[in-house]
Amino acid sequence: MNSIYQNIITSISKSEKLLAVLIDPDKMRLEAVSKFISKINQSKATHIFVGGSEVNEGVTETLVEDIKKHTNLPVILFPGDVIQITDKADAILFLSLISGRNPDYLIGKHVDAISKLRETNLEVVSTGYLLIENGKETSVERVSKTKPLKRNNIKKIIDTAKAGELLGKKLIYLEAGSGATHAIEPEIISKVKEELNIPLIVGGGIRSKKGLESAYKAGADLVVIGTAFEQDKSFFNEIKK
Numbered sequence: 001m002n003s004i005y006q007n008i009i010t011s012i013s014k015s016e017k018l019l020a021v022l023i024d025p026d027k028m029r030l031e032a033v034s035k036f037i038s039k040i041n042q043s044k045a046t047h048i049f050v051g052g053s054e055v056n057e058g059v060t061e062t063l064v065e066d067i068k069k070h071t072n073l074p075v076i077l078f079p080g081d082v083i084q085i086t087d088k089a090d091a092i093l094f095l096s097l098i099s100g101r102n103p104d105y106l107i108g109k110h111v112d113a114i115s116k117l118r119e120t121n122l123e124v125v126s127t128g129y130l131l132i133e134n135g136k137e138t139s140v141e142r143v144s145k146t147k148p149l150k151r152n153n154i155k156k157i158i159d160t161a162k163a164g165e166l167l168g169k170k171l172i173y174l175e176a177g178s179g180a181t182h183a184i185e186p187e188i189i190s191k192v193k194e195e196l197n198i199p200l201i202v203g204g205g206i207r208s209k210k211g212l213e214s215a216y217k218a219g220a221d222l223v224v225i226g227t228a229f230e231q232d233k234s235f236f237n238e239i240k241k
């Protein structure tokens, strides 16, 4: 069986660019799901990510179940906490927040997640998650009680991403933060990409087709967009299939 991770690798080898729409269980009303997903189905999106920094228990499971009724795209959990794990999804980004030094977000939550993961068939994708300063405080920063990496310290960012790869992470995710003022700069993306032999995900603050193209051109393999779709459904028209 083709795994979601294998499919990402195959797409990259064919120079295809990937796009994930992030659905935040906090913000998506169940009544709005079918219309929202039909827009996703008509767009170039290749993946659906579901997650948030702070989500109440049970909400993610109900939402994922509903999303799956309306699409064949892979649904991947992007969880801020253990309670967001549900076997209704296809895979989970097993995020370790390697930009920070909070042991709970480096390894603690992961140990706590194992009992739940054992009961699921989720594909687990080990992901090195790097929060990069964007001009304002993000939810991830607040919840994890960590500081983001400074965006002018490119060496630290590159070295952190490479350390993640050498620790065995299967993906590196450069995160500016949901609703970021400054998306990750192309220069940072290209320098990190140059160093890596694993796929690179970029997200946070990308609000236009131009921003999307510029992230791809710099070397992002998969771009994550949430806020732009939440706030302006017409953005989907710009990225129709």
Ligand SMILES: CC(C)=CCC/C(C)=C/CC/C(C)=C/CC/C(C)=C/COP(=O)(O)OP(=O)(O)O
Pocket: 024, 050, 051, 052, 053, 054, 078, 079, 080, 081, 082, 085, 094, 095, 096, 097, 104, 105, 106, 109, 110, 113, 129, 139, 140, 143, 144, 177, 178, 179
């Ligand atoms: C291992 C498991 C299961 C959980 C912990 C996973 C870790 C270490 C997560 C890293 C830190 C974290 C809180 C990530 C959340 C990522 C996420 C879903 C961000 C989406 O944006 P929001 O942070 O919800 O932004 P808004 O609140 O502005 O919508």
Ligand SMILES: O=P(O)(O)OC[C@@H](O)CO
Pocket: 022, 175, 176, 177, 178, 179, 180, 202, 203, 204, 205, 206, 224, 225, 226, 227, 228
């Ligand atoms: O909501 P936006 O700013 O698109 O960010 C998406 C994602 O990278 C946040 O974790």
Ligand SMILES: [Mg+2]
Pocket: 024, 026, 051, 052, 053, 054, 139, 178
């Ligand atoms: Mg949120």
